[in-house]
Amino acid sequence: MNRGPYLFLGAFVILAFSWTAAILANQLGYGAVTPFYDDLAGEAFPAKQPGIVARGAKVYTDLGCATCHTQQVRRADLGSDLARGWGERASVGRDYIQEQHVQLGSNHIGPDLRNVGARYENEDPLYELLYSPSEDSAKPAYRFLFEETEINGQVSHDAIRVDTAAGSQVVPTERGRSLVAYLAYRNDTYAYPETNYIPPEPEAEDTAEAEEEGH
Amino acid sequence: MDSTSSNTPTSTEQPDWARIDASVKVPVLFFIYAAAAWLVTASVLGFIAAAQLVQPAFLADCAWTTHGRIVPLARNALIYGWGFNAAFAVMIWMVARLCRAPAPKWGATLIGGLFWNAGIKLGMAGIVIGQSTGLFLLEMPAYAAAIMFISYGIIGAGVTIIFSRRREGNMFASQWYALTAMFWFPWLFSIAQYTLVSGSLRGTSQAIAAAWYGHNVYALFLGPIALGALYYLIPKRVGRPIAHYSLAKIGFWSFAFFGSLGGLATLAGSPVPAWVQTTGIAANFMLLIPVFAIALNLGGTLLGGSTSGGSGPALKFFKLSVLSFVTVGVLTVVLSLPSFSHTVQFTFVGEALDQLHWYAFASFAFFGAIYFLLPRLIVRAWPSGALVTAHFWASVAGAIMVIGGLLLAGFAQGSALNDVEGNPAFADVVAASSGYLVAQVLGYLTLLVGHFAFFVNVVMAIYQACFLKPTESADTVFSTPAALEVNS
Numbered sequence: 102m103n104r105g106p107y108l109f110l111g112a113f114v115i116l117a118f119s120w121t122a123a124i125l126a127n128q129l130g131y132g133a134v135t136p137f138y139d140d141l142a143g144e145a146f147p148a149k150q151p152g153i154v155a156r157g158a159k160v161y162t163d164l165g166c167a168t169c170h171t172q173q174v175r176r177a178d179l180g181s182d183l184a185r186g187w188g189e190r191a192s193v194g195r196d197y198i199q200e201q202h203v204q205l206g207s208n209h210i211g212p213d214l215r216n217v218g219a220r221y222e223n224e225d226p227l228y229e230l231l232y233s234p235s236e237d238s239a240k241p242a243y244r245f246l247f248e249e250t251e252i253n254g255q256v257s258h259d260a261i262r263v264d265t266a267a268g269s270q271v272v273p274t275e276r277g278r279s280l281v282a283y284l285a286y287r288n289d290t291y292a293y294p295e296t297n298y299i300p301p302e303p304e305a306e307d308t309a310e311a312e313e314e315g316h
Numbered sequence: 317m318d319s320t321s322s323n324t325p326t327s328t329e330q331p332d333w334a335r336i337d338a339s340v341k342v343p344v345l346f347f348i349y350a351a352a353a354w355l356v357t358a359s360v361l362g363f364i365a366a367a368q369l370v371q372p373a374f375l376a377d378c379a380w381t382t383h384g385r386i387v388p389l390a391r392n393a394l395i396y397g398w399g400f401n402a403a404f405a406v407m408i409w410m411v412a413r414l415c416r417a418p419a420p421k422w423g424a425t426l427i428g429g430l431f432w433n434a435g436i437k438l439g440m441a442g443i444v445i446g447q448s449t450g451l452f453l454l455e456m457p458a459y460a461a462a463i464m465f466i467s468y469g470i471i472g473a474g475v476t477i478i479f480s481r482r483r484e485g486n487m488f489a490s491q492w493y494a495l496t497a498m499f500w501f502p503w504l505f506s507i508a509q510y511t512l513v514s515g516s517l518r519g520t521s522q523a524i525a526a527a528w529y530g531h532n533v534y535a536l537f538l539g540p541i542a543l544g545a546l547y548y549l550i551p552k553r554v555g556r557p558i559a560h561y562s563l564a565k566i567g568f569w570s571f572a573f574f575g576s577l578g579g580l581a582t583l584a585g586s587p588v589p590a591w592v593q594t595t596g597i598a599a600n601f602m603l604l605i606p607v608f609a610i611a612l613n614l615g616g617t618l619l620g621g622s623t624s625g626g627s628g629p630a631l632k633f634f635k636l637s638v639l640s641f642v643t644v645g646v647l648t649v650v651l652s653l654p655s656f657s658h659t660v661q662f663t664f665v666g667e668a669l670d671q672l673h674w675y676a677f678a679s680f681a682f683f684g685a686i687y688f689l690l691p692r693l694i695v696r697a698w699p700s701g702a703l704v705t706a707h708f709w710a711s712v713a714g715a716i717m718v719i720g721g722l723l724l725a726g727f728a729q730g731s732a733l734n735d736v737e738g739n740p741a742f743a744d745v746v747a748a749s750s751g752y753l754v755a756q757v758l759g760y761l762t763l764l765v766g767h768f769a770f771f772v773n774v775v776m777a778i779y780q781a782c783f784l785k786p787t788e789s790a791d792t793v794f795s796t797p798a799a800l801e802v803n804s
Contacts, residue, residue, distance in 0.1 A: 104487075105479070105487070105495075108487065108492055108495065108496060109495075109496070109499060111496075111569065112496040112499055112500060112572070113499075115569075115572045115573050115576060116500055116503055116504070116536070116576065118573075118576075119528070119532075119573075119576035119577055120507060120528075122577065122595065123524060123525070123528040123577065123579075123580060123592070124507070124511060124517075124521070124524070124525050124528060127521040127524050127525075127588070127589065127592065128511075128516075128517060128518070128521050130521075130589060131517075131518045131519055131520075131521045132518065134518070134519070161450075162448065162449070162450035163385075163446040163447065163448045163450065164379065164382060164384045164385065164446070165382065165383070165384020165385050165387060165388060165448060165450065166384055167384075167450060168383060168384045168387045168388075169383065169384070171662055173585075173586050173587055175585045175586075175661075176585070179584075179585040179658065179661070180585065180658065180661065180662070180733070180734065181733055181734045181735075181736050184736040185733075185736055185742075191587070192586075192587040193587050194519055194520050194587045194588060194589070195519075196587065197519035197520045197587065198518055198519040200519065201515055202450060202522075203519060203520055203522045203523055204450055205520065205523045205583075205586055205587075206662075207452075207582065207662060207666055208662055208663065208664065208666065208667070209662045209663065209729065209733055209745070210369070210746075211742070212742045235743070237743040237746070237747070238372070238742075238743060238746070239369070239372050239746045239750075240372060241368075241372040241373050241376030241382070241383070242373075242376065242377075243376075243379075243382070244377060245377065245378060245379045246379075
């Protein structure tokens with residue numbers, strides 16, 4: 102290997118191959134994935150995100166929430182995500198096609214948030230988690246997403262239910278509201294044709310062991 | 317290939333090393349200074365991030381210093397600040413030496429370097445104020461990336477000019493690594509920026525592209541430059557040619573090919589096509605071929621006999637770097653086996669493997685290279701032997717605490733996560749790993765001490781080079797390498 106041109110040609114081929122396999126092939130493959138139109142429901146899934154959710158995605162992204170939280174539910178044979186109630190089914194590629202900022206994450210420092218919106222009936226608990234998380238949580242309070250203001254006449258209908266000094270209220274900022282709207286929208290419960298995956302049966306001896314352990 | 321002349325970086329005919337070194341002195345010294353300063357910055361940020369995992373409320377009241385922003389800041393300072401500046405220094409000096417050609421007399425490389433560093437500062441400021449793109453190692457906003465891309469072009473052009481002037485037709489392994497890496501990075505960077513930051517990728521193909529790019533910053537830039545430095549300097553330092561040199565070519569091409577796809581393995585179990593995950597895991601398995609070929613080359617050279625000129629910090633760092641290279645190659649494969657990946661996926665183990673790649677392998681190779689090359693550039697020994705010793709031991713101890721702490725924390729975290737009945741609440745999972753994360757905090761403190769010692773030594777050396785007369789003649793510099801590494 103004494104000549105420069107061969108070296109550069111080889112280097113070019115390797116990167117071109119790697120790029121074609123990893124990026125181009127997938128971009129083409131994903132181009133064929135479309136929202137699934139449900140005849141019975143009369144609408145397509147996943148639906149296009151409302152504006153406030155798209156803004157919330159930017160807040161989620163710039164605060165680096167994905168440093169500690171994943172947004173992907175693994176199959177039952179790959180991890181305890183389903184057992185922990187992080188979703189009703191494993192995530193599939195189609196769940197994400199309407200998102201500009203896909204934040205899969207890579208560490209479970211905190212719980213998975215892919216279906217966090219399905220875990221609460223309304224947005225109040227999400228505000229409370231952001232404002233004053235429980236003491237044994239690894240999550241700090243994100244007070245900068247809220248403003249503490251004097252109550253002037255009526256309590257703001259946006260004020261969250263937390264303990265404050267008399268005469269003051271805690272109101273989420275625009276960024277706080279967007280983030281919570283985004284979190285509340287995390288709810289992949291719709292079953293696509295490809296989500297009806299049944300994990301392979303564990304081998305016989307594994308089952309016997311599991312039964313002994315009382316699983 | 318004529319094996320007697322090609323498996324050693326220097327032939328018998330000695331060119332005018334002093335002139336070649338002098339031609340690259342100013343930009344290389346600048347890059348070393350910038351690298352050392354960023355290393356201290358990265359250690360401070362790494363310490364804050366590690367402390368926040370133990371004490372979540374630490375610096376959490378302000379959006380600018382939340383954990384989610386400190387972590388990418390620390391990572392960018394370590395990779396683009398320390399890693400790239402150190403790689404530029406090693407690459408420019410090594411290419412000039414190996415091509416036996418002096419650098420052109422132009423200030424552009426230095427200007428490119430100044431803008432590269434300004435681009436990182438701007439990009440990190442962008443992350444702080446909330447303009448992060450949220451993509452692994454591409455967090456910096458597009459305007460900063462544009463500045464970095466253009467600066468890289470200027471720095472790369474300088475290296476290309478040196479290469480075009482080469483007097484030695486026969487290319488040594490170090491040149492393959494350094495030159496291809498120089499060519500790969502701008503391509504990678506521009507593809508990733510264009511496709512990801514411009515938002516043209518759909519759904520989880522964004523995650524695939526980010527994983528591909530993030531890993532290739534190591535596999536196609538920092539890793540190859542570090543390997544190039546090891547192939548060049550280990551034979552020089554031990555006074556023996558590279559052992560089993562015929563394997564070097566296999567090692568080089570297979571490292572590039574399989575390494576460039578290894579990043580896809582981080583998506584195992586993610587909502588991406590199954591073949592993507594399988595390709596990544598298979599690539600990491602196949603990566604054992606180059607890992608062992610390169611280990612035979614470098615390890616064989618290190619262990620091939622007694623070392624002339626005694627031990628010194630450069631050689632110590634090289635040995636640990638080679639050891640880490642083999643360790644991380646094997647560990648990546650072992651941990652991707654289903655029985656382990658079931659536990660360690662989405663835990664601190666991923667971060668531990670990154671730090672093994674970036675710090676224990678690549679950075680140790682750069683430390684060794686800088687300990688070797690800086691005295692030759694300034695024709696003067698390192699100012700303080702005590703600071704060299706402090707840096708070496710603090711780096712080793714810090715790396716063990718950080719990486720070991722992360723590995724143990726990751727296993728504890730993963731086991732607790734999988735044991736749903738034993739740890740029904742997520743707080744139980746957090747509690748399981750928190751003890752080991754204290755080791756990471758102490759590790760970053762230790763690293764900070766070591767990196768500060770390194771920084772002070774670099775600043776003192778550059779000061780002496782600027783304001784004091786050389787103590788040695790150029791001849792002495794090349795006859796007794798070990799004597800130059802530590803001022804005894």
